Amino acid sequence: MSTKQKWLCLSLLGIGILLASCAAPASAPTTAAPATTAPSGAATARPAAGITVPSVEDGYAGPALTTEPVTLRILRYQMGPPQEALLKQWMTEFTAAHPNITFQDEPVPFGDLFTKIQASVAAGDPPDLYFYDGPFTKAYAYHNILLPVDQYMTQAFKDDYVPATLAEHSYQGKIYGMPEQQSAVALGYNEDMVKAAGLNPPQELGKGWTWDQALDAWKKLQQDPSGSGNPTVWGLAPSQFGAGGAGFYYRDGIFPRSAGDPKAAKDSSAYKTWAALSDDGSTVKGYIDSQEAIDAMQWFQDLTMKWAVTPKVGIPNAFLDRKAATSLETDYLIGNVKTTFPNGDFHLGWTPVPYFKTPVTMTGSITYGVGAKTKHPAEAAAFAIYISDVKNNARLWEINQTLPAQLSLFKSIKAYSEYPYKLFADELVQIGVPRPSTPGWQEYEAIIDPAIKDISLGAPVADTLHRAADQIDAQLAKYK
Amino acid sequence: MALSVRRARQIRFGLFVALFLAPTFIGLFLFQALPTLTAIRNSFYEYSLLDPDRLTYIGLANYTRMLKDTIFFKSIGNTFIYAFFKILIQLPLALGLAMLVQRPLRGIGIVRSAIFAPVVTAVSIIAVVWNLMYDPEHGMFNSLLVAIGIGKQPFLTSASQAMPAIIAMSIWQDVGFTMVIFLAGLQGIPEEFYEAAAIDGAGRFQRFRHVTLPLLQRTILFALITTTIFSFQVFTPIYVMTKGGPLDSTRLAVYDIFEQGFVFLEMGYASALAVVLIGLLLIIAAIQSRFLRAQFEY
């Protein structure tokens, strides 16, 4: 074939694909979204029937907004198409109420958001609004990147914050992050496999399994017909967080922290294990490498190395592909299952997150904030408050069904009065703790995650934890 | 009169040189020199990206701190190991493949494109694919190894095997690139030389040694130096696949620098580490070209 012919063939192939995909029906997955979303993201100002749109003034108690033309720049992570459409809708509604205010939208892959934020700040052109990961609130507040926004909120708005959210999004008494969503971890399981193994997991918080009981269940659920050490079904799925596999503190840190005791004396090892960071945020020595933590992480290591109920590396989609019987996941999984199995072929059950001594789950999620260097603080705050309004978060819930961060939504959304959503709501309120609360959170996570991964692959537990504690302390020193 | 003609010609010559070099030097100054000088300056300061205004002069403190940084030394050592084996295997392999695919056989274009395919594949895909292939329980490699009687290997989950595994993947991905360089060099060798050698009775291997290799010297030198430089600068595969683990066995220099600057928010310190790395690379590149140019001068 001559070069020209090759060109021709390839171009025809390309055109063919494009044409064919036009003709094919759109089977792209969308979660239960209201009729507002059009595939191309074009938003109309009219929301679907039954959804009430808040007035743009609800919750806002700051000065009157300017009538000068203003462009608000938003630096955020890229969301899925339904949520993108909803955001565009919100921007359209806000502009309809304030025609002089328009938006410049800058979405970035979520994994690279922090790098981009740093580059923008370092270059001296920070945006007016940030969408960012809640645990970073203190770091951003410390570095003067976020603006305290309590002065712009009504008291009712402030009172509606879930306490865990308020704690995570505040720094030195001021509020920096909006209430968008929350999260909690529970143990999801494949109902068919669990029934077949004759197990009956508890479904109420307070009656949950201990880790040892969970281990018994995993051993029973594991299937290795050929006995080759290559199970066809694992007891516990590998972590789906981050890059997959062990080494994500949000999930794996539950193991050591649940070996602690918040009711013990403040200077006791049991309390420190639960806290995972000193109250003044200056040290983790004795907190993440206490004896309880070491024992807990030894047990964690045995999961992969000794009892082999969970694989050593991440396997994408393991739980949904029925390659694992259970998985430690957040409530996002409920929506994901509905999307992946619209016919309901996958029966998902939930049991409270297991524990050693104290049930605990970590909380915190993505949120919005106003940039400290913005030239339009009132306008930016007004928009942030608008999109965090209870009624707008209700519209968001319709799309992604994740834990709200506002107390009133737990009452108004009926799903939260019954299983399985109720389990998550209870966990959030009763046993939820934020990730360690320090401006040095990024450094903390960057050091503890590889340590956890190394431990899961067989590294000596005590040494690894001691070394990590020393390294974290060295990094936290700059925030004293 | 003759003098002014010469002068005019000199001026024209000078203008020509200036014109032809200007875009390069303007570009290099603005986009390489300035940023690097900034980075060097930063190495004497305490500087956090999130707080660019809080710039504090600390003199040589970053450098003295580096002297005690065992993790950085480990990353430099890992980088040397990585570069050494990558070059050792990738260059001869690329040359062999280039010779294999330069013959005008029917269908050879497929082979050439196949070797080049990894070069154009996105790193995120390669990471996913190789993670699956290296899976310690179910991966393709382990299935093969079990089938031929060798036991399962831990690959990326073991501190001793992770680096070779990454090197293998890296060679697989980049060899097509080096092969293309050699292809360009190879077909610059006129056919007459091979025919003359054949007439003189030279066998295949002798033709390779006495015709191909000498005439490829410049290309080999180029490939060697560029592969060395690229090896020392490697970042993305580590960032995407292992993040330096397990147990820092795959922690390479640029990853360490990136982590110091972007994760630990110590841009000043990261800049000092970068200065040291660049210095090392300079020495190595200088040694390579000095040593090899002496061999190759003809």
Next chain:
Amino acid sequence: MANSASPLQRNPLDAQAVLVPVARATPRVSLWRRVRQIGMFILYAIVVVLFITPFAWMILSAFKSTAEIFRYAYPLTIWTFIPPNPTLANFHSIFFQWGFGQKLLNSLIASSAQMIGTLVICSMAAFVFARLHFRGRDILFAVVLLAALIPFEVNMVPLYLVVRSLHLQNTYVALFIPWIANPFGIFLLRQAFLEIPRDFDDAALVEGASPFQIFWHVILPNARPALITLALMSFLWSWNAFLWPLIVMQDQNKQVIQVAIATFTVPQELPAWGEIFAAASIATIPILILFIALQRYYIRGAVLSGIK
């Protein structure tokens, strides 16, 4: 998908027909020769399989739904590769829901511009370093090479500051302008120009050619393989760029494909593997087209030689 043209699927008897070299064969093909031919064929086949398997897996997986990609990833069966229910939904999704077409166009623009810019600027500089003599020439060349040593991640943020001060952030220009003065390119072309015999220059000088005419009529035509290589390399570097476009572009409509592929991993949702594979597959098409189109410059005998 049946036309995957893997050598393993062709009739083995065709092997001999495929691999008969151009040179005239002796009337009786000896047994040893036949064995060698089959051996070579097997070697080629192994090479192809080794290199193309992950690539093929990526392309074929783009036609599977997200759920199917990893369900069949192991154990190794025919379904690991062949989609059980082929679908174009992923391609439809990336073009109509994620706006991938625009990103593809952006990358094409940026990479083409970088390719052309690199060729122009580097060939000019390489000509000076290879052919013209003046004091300090070698020092200047060493300075150019120095720039090659600096890893991008080190320069990333200060470079962004420079680009901002030039008010070039968020423009297409910013995607390629820092990279067209490329030390590797200058190094490569200088090597190639040095290979061209001086006789060619001298012949032109005798005719009264100016330096520019030598550049245009003698050097460039004779360095075609190197120029082609540089064109391909610079296009590829631009095409694969991720961190730089991430930082310098703000408007998502101007973003490039590698960043776009990363956006398919959205927080709170399962990674959209189907879309990721579809996008990555489409992303390889333009470069492969370029590579195949430039193939003939790597076939022996294609180079122009001789005095013009």
